Amino acid sequence: MSFNATFASFPALEAFSAEAGGDLNILKSVSTLCLAFLVFYVYRLFLPSPKGSIRQLGGFPVATAWTFFSKRTDFILGHFKASAAPHFRFQVLQHQVVALRGEEARKAFFDTKSLNFTEGYKILFGAAPRLQDIAINTHNGDDASWFNKHILTLLGKRRLTEMLPSLLEDVNVRMIGWGKKGRFDPFKNIYDLVFQMTVRMASCSELAKDRATLDELQKLYWQLEKSSTPTALLLPWFPGPAKKRKRTATKELFTKIYDIVEARRKAAVPSSDAVDVLLGQGQSTTEVVEFIVNIIFAGVVNTGMISCWALVYLASHEEWMAKAKAEVKALIEKHTNTLSTESLSRRLATIPISAWEDEMPVMEAVIRETLRVTLTNTFLRRNVIDEFSVSNGTIQQGDFVAYNVADVHLNSEIYTNPREFDPGRYDPGREEDKKTTFGFVGWGAGRHPCTGMKVAKLEIKVIVTMMLAGFDFDIVDKNGKHITKIPVPDRNDIHQARPVGDQCFFEFERIVD
Numbered sequence: 001m002s003f004n005a006t007f008a009s010f011p012a013l014e015a016f017s018a019e020a021g022g023d024l025n026i027l028k029s030v031s032t033l034c035l036a037f038l039v040f041y042v043y044r045l046f047l048p049s050p051k052g053s054i055r056q057l058g059g060f061p062v063a064t065a066w067t068f069f070s071k072r073t074d075f076i077l078g079h080f081k082a083s084a085a086p087h088f089r090f091q092v093l094q095h096q097v098v099a100l101r102g103e104e105a106r107k108a109f110f111d112t113k114s115l116n117f118t119e120g121y122k123i124l125f126g127a128a129p130r131l132q133d134i135a136i137n138t139h140n141g142d143d144a145s146w147f148n149k150h151i152l153t154l155l156g157k158r159r160l161t162e163m164l165p166s167l168l169e170d171v172n173v174r175m176i177g178w179g180k181k182g183r184f185d186p187f188k189n190i191y192d193l194v195f196q197m198t199v200r201m202a203s204c205s206e207l208a209k210d211r212a213t214l215d216e217l218q219k220l221y222w223q224l225e226k227s228s229t230p231t232a233l234l235l236p237w238f239p240g241p242a243k244k245r246k247r248t249a250t251k252e253l254f255t256k257i258y259d260i261v262e263a264r265r266k267a268a269v270p271s272s273d274a275v276d277v278l279l280g281q282g283q284s285t286t287e288v289v290e291f292i293v294n295i296i297f298a299g300v301v302n303t304g305m306i307s308c309w310a311l312v313y314l315a316s317h318e319e320w321m322a323k324a325k326a327e328v329k330a331l332i333e334k335h336t337n338t339l340s341t342e343s344l345s346r347r348l349a350t351i352p353i354s355a356w357e358d359e360m361p362v363m364e365a366v367i368r369e370t371l372r373v374t375l376t377n378t379f380l381r382r383n384v385i386d387e388f389s390v391s392n393g394t395i396q397q398g399d400f401v402a403y404n405v406a407d408v409h410l411n412s413e414i415y416t417n418p419r420e421f422d423p424g425r426y427d428p429g430r431e432e433d434k435k436t437t438f439g440f441v442g443w444g445a446g447r448h449p450c451t452g453m454k455v456a457k458l459e460i461k462v463i464v465t466m467m468l469a470g471f472d473f474d475i476v477d478k479n480g481k482h483i484t485k486i487p488v489p490d491r492n493d494i495h496q497a498r499p500v501g502d503q504c505f506f507e508f509e510r511i512v513d
């Protein structure tokens, strides 16, 4: 059955068509609702805070919630700066959110069983499209353990070994497309590489090789990734054009992947690609599609961001560039035939996964430091069971809890000159990240460590290694002039953390094919 047919056969979808016709009625109700909300909020402003122990933010709740969605990092850090308290509480529509800071809060945030991961992100983040969004119910939609189990087997060491040559070839083909010399925007070209690699790892070679479909998927992906606007999150029921565009893009994305998975189901000879492995385990086409979409949304943004910024920092720090290049050279000399006339990507493919993982300490430190300086996450949870106390404040059942990564990663009591890029801070003798509990949370911590870390690290290392061994490159402005001021990530840009102010580019020349 085609996805369109499956899609159309769901009764709830018919309800959606009817809903579209009913937009006018909804619009009429909107004004009444807005008035009701207004009266309610003004009334609330004059009531004493019912949650005595945690400071409740004043002001108009809709305005407060708006800043939480539009400039999340500034919002959280700004309110913490204004008071010495370890927490504050605010309202997003009918939901209560508690922002936390400090070591005790961090321990509780990452370790408390009743703080639910999926519920935390579902309402306050909303990036990954779900089949439920287009009225299709599945068993695994909210089951994080189902995805984690499959990630660990499908993206484990054995598969990384199998996939390494294809990943390198994908990168090589794209890099050939850049030409021998030129200038590019890393926040476009490097993301293209990461998107292709992620799709390759999560799906099948038919899709990874089909450039036209990949480009279409990538376009839909960014459309959906960037559809989590303050309006969309605050007014999810509002029937505006953005909501319709999101629904159409979600349907198109799922449909394209569905057709590819169905074609693999009918293939005479199964391959070792992720899609075939999942189908072989008896998963339905819908489940496989859901798996692929979830991997793309879990993987692309952060892997792309760290690959871009690792290269930007290396290009801005001569000493670390020299160390990283020396490490790559040593790896190539030890594990590849340096007399071979084969392409760089083919030679790199002979380096065993264990060497990529264990013999690149400089690159490990560069990735860790890039994560520390660049990551902008506000981690989210929802307290789904009993109330509990943290730093003398009560987290009620149903409360959302938010913890911004800057509280630990940019904390000058933990890291010296925290905004400076200095991978040496993890060296024996310094080990600044070990000074406190969960001093580094770039790959998560406690109950929800990142299950995609190994594959993400490999993708970043492949990209950086291909750049260091294959190119001379410099960081320049839009006019091609070398940039001396080190770019600073925009901590409110939750997708790419692009540099604040002017964009930066790489001016490159290919030196090894």
Ligand code: HEM
Binding pocket: 117, 144, 145, 147, 148, 151, 155, 295, 298, 299, 300, 302, 303, 304, 306, 371, 379, 380, 441, 442, 443, 444, 445, 447, 448, 449, 450, 451, 452, 453, 455, 456
């Ligand atoms: C540089 C790239 C990446 C970074 C920095 C990163 C970071 C993180 C962090 C910080 C968390 C914890 C979030 C929290 O506690 O709220 C997390 C969780 C997760 N990550 Fe990643 N991630 C990356 C790449 C990937 C990739 C490529 C995948 C999939 C292949 C992936 C899959 C996941 C999943 C499924 C979880 C949730 C784990 C759970 O439910 O317990 N990540 N990641």
